[in-house]
Amino acid sequence: MRTLDLLRLSALSLLRQPRRSVLSLIGLAIGVAAVIILTAVGRGARTYVEQQFEVLGTHTLAILPGHSETTGGLPGFGGVPHDLTLEDARAVGRQIPGVLRLAPVVVANEECSAGGRSRRVVVVGTTAEYGAVRALRVRTGRFLSPGSWDESRPEVVLGKTLATELFPEGGALGQLVRVGGWRLRVIGVLARQGTTFGFDLDQVAFIPVRTAMTMFNKTSLFRVVLQSRAGSDMHLAEQRVRRLMIERHGEEDVTVATPEAIVDTLGGILDALTLALAGIAAISLLVAGIGIMNVMLVSVSERTAEIGLLKAIGANHRQVLALFLAEAAILSLAGGLLGLGVGLGLVKLLVTLAPTFPAAPPSWAILSALLLSLSTGVAFGWLPARRAVGLDPIAALAKEVL
Amino acid sequence: MIELEDIWRTYQLGDTTLHALAGIDETIQDGEHVAIMGPSGSGKSTLLNIIGLLDRPTRGTYRLDGRAVGGLDDDALAAIRRRGIGYVFQSYHLIERLDARGNVELPLILDGVAPRERRGRVEAALEAVGLAERADHRPSELSGGQRQRVAIARATILNPRVILADEPTGNLDSSSGEQVLALLEGFRARGLTLILVTHDPAVARRAERVIILRDGRVVRRMPGRELQDLERALAGE
Structure with missing residues (x-):
């Protein structure tokens, strides 16, 4: 058949x-x-x-204060014996081989106002390197000025939405914005970044890290982000960072996270x-x-x-x-x-x-x-x-x- | 040539053993026209099924054209049924979802004949049974006689040596029955062996030879033309 x-x-x-x-x-x-x-x-x-996670950049690594034991608990909560300081961040940059860029980060909620309009937004205190690590795109002006971390400069970079809300007619660049009671000059507006992990980068104001620590009255960093050279072993970098932090703090009181490992x-x-x-x-x-x-x-x-x-x-x-x-x-x-x-x-x-x-x-x-x-x-x-x-x-x- | 040697067909029904056939010895020559008669349960259909390779004898030897078929496997038996034997049933057994052409075509399909070649052969076979015009009709759109003629076209399309017909006119009125018998006898005249099972003496009488079975045994053999005398004699007694 x-x-x-x-x-x-x-x-x-x-x-x-x-x-x-x-x-x-x-x-x-x-x-x-x-x-x-x-x-x-x-x-x-x-x-x-x-x-x-791609938004967090490739070959990146974050150091967070607080150590999560295997029993769980989110890092950053509970007892934090030692502050994660700018000195720690500098030590990592100096002593860990293969670090391409490194940026300290402090975060707080602050009131931003200009021309009678006001918004309560997340204010991120960091350095020029942060923009490169996170691959932030600038629409007008520039990201935070490079220079000494210890320099407190009166400048702010606005997320796109925030800029539009504070300055509906445009022309935010060069204007003064009151952030947490400080008068800062807008040196840049970011292009649209979108939302990552429910966090709207377009609603954020970036200011120099020293300015932020004084404004927020904080001695501890929220985290340190770093980017290694392409092709470097992130696992090795993670171990070196951890060892260094134990050496500096006398105990393991930070969490080192690599997005790639999480992904x-x-x-x-x-x-x-x-x-x-x-x-x-x-x-x-x-x-x-x-x-x-x-x-x-x-x-x-x-x-x-x-x-x-x-x-x-x-x-x-x-x-x-x-x-x-x-x-x-x-x-x-x-x-x-x-x-x-x-x-x-x-x-x-x-x-x-x-x-x-x-x-x-x-x-x-x-x-x-x-x-x-x-x-x-x-x-x-x-x-x-x-x-x-x-x-x-x-x-x-x-x-x-x- | 069909040679049956001491053929037994036994069924086990609980404790009792039923002999549907109890020692049949019979030889049917090529081109013979044979009618098998007998009362219900005499074993005539069983005999036909054994000759048609649908059933196997419990005991005995069946040689078809000199070859013992007892040891053949399913493939070989199916090939003989397909090419060597044409079956015609009382209730036609046409497939309703296929038209007359599709029904006649089935043996060719099973035999692996190419579609191009099939078409001509099916038309010719339907023409031979006088139904060329009804090729597109479904069985339900045909009369009983027409259905049986389609079945005959199907049975003969692969040019078998033997036609086995089990009560071929049993469901037909006399004129359709006559047509069907004439058709079958026409094939026989061209050299085919024709073996019929029938109740009907009028059908049996037309055979060259009549075999009468009772309780699985051959009780009488006679030429068909003598059947009338027998009937008369039986009726007179």
Whole structure:
């Protein structure tokens, strides 16, 4: 028997009961759609995390005061025995090999006002290097002036939204802004940066670190960020920084975090989660396979006389088996394709509704969902097909109805 | 040539052993026209199924054209059923979702004949049974006689040596039955062996030879033309 004839005959017998055929493949379609959607969302979550961390720059490392033990607790909370000082930051810059840039950071909420308008925003005290480490883009003017960290200069760089809110008519550059009671001159306005980790960089004012420490009356830094030379070993850098800080503070009271390590860990978790979800969805394919088996069993028992006839006119066991397996394969492939279409459609809808979420099914998921649905159909079609092969042709022919 | 040697077919029904066939010895020559008669349960259909390779004897030897078929595997048996034997059933056994053409085409498809070649052969086979015009009709759109003629076209499309017909006129009125018999006899006239199972003496009488079974044994063999005498004799007793 030719393959095309086989497929045509099988398709014809599926069309005999179109509604039942469609119903039986819906289960598979749902399973495949679920695999597609879940893996798309999982992959999207991973890409999203990676994009978020990308903003922090490559080869960067952050030193945070406070050490989180394995028992948990967020760094920066609880008892902090030693301040993380500007001296610490300088020591890191001097003694750790491979440091390209280094910036101390202090943070506080302060009132910013100009021309009768006022906003309470996050004020970041840092140095010129911060802009380079975080790859901040400047729209007009420049970022904080390079120079001694200890110099308290009356200058401020505004985030884009903040600049627009304080100076709706534009022309923020060169104007005076009152920040926490200090009069500072606007030396730059940032381009639009967007939101990272829920933190809107466009609503931030940047001022020199010494100015900020005096204004906030703080002796401890919020953190120190540093960027290593490309190609340097971040793991090694992390260990060196930790050792140095232990040396300086006499105990391990800082946390050293590298975004790449966090991305790797988080990405691994998300991958495992995606795989688990896809696995659960795949189980629904097995359930759908049982549905196909059921329909095929009914089909075999309804077509007993036909099977007897096929044997009488010379169909061998292989051909009878092939006819029924082809039916199962067509059913399951159609179900898989339907599920693929629905799944991709829903993913597309999701992306339309949430454009910032980069959901996209990985190609391995598409391929394996289709293969799995096909093999499920054929595997569960096997029993009914064997039953057809095993039918006694005489008893089968004795059934009058075809 | 069909050679049956001490053919037994036994069914085990609980404790009782049922002999559907109990030692059949029979030789049917190529081109013969044979009718098998007998009351219900006499084993005539079982005999036909064994000759048609749909059933295997419990005991005994069946040689088809000199070859013992007992040891053949499914592939070989299926090939003989496909190319060597044409089956015609009382209830036609046409597939409803296929039109007349599709039904007649089935054996060619199973035999792997190329589609291009199939078309001509199917048209010719339908033409031979006088249904060329009905090729597109579904079985349900055909009369009983027409359905049986489609079935005959299907049975003969691969030019078998033997036609086996199980009550081919059983569901037909006399004129359709006559058409069907004439058709079958026409094939036989071209050299095919024709073996019928029938209840109907009028059908059996047309055979060259009649075999009468009872309880799985051959109780009588006679030329078809003598059947009338037998009936009369039986009726008179």
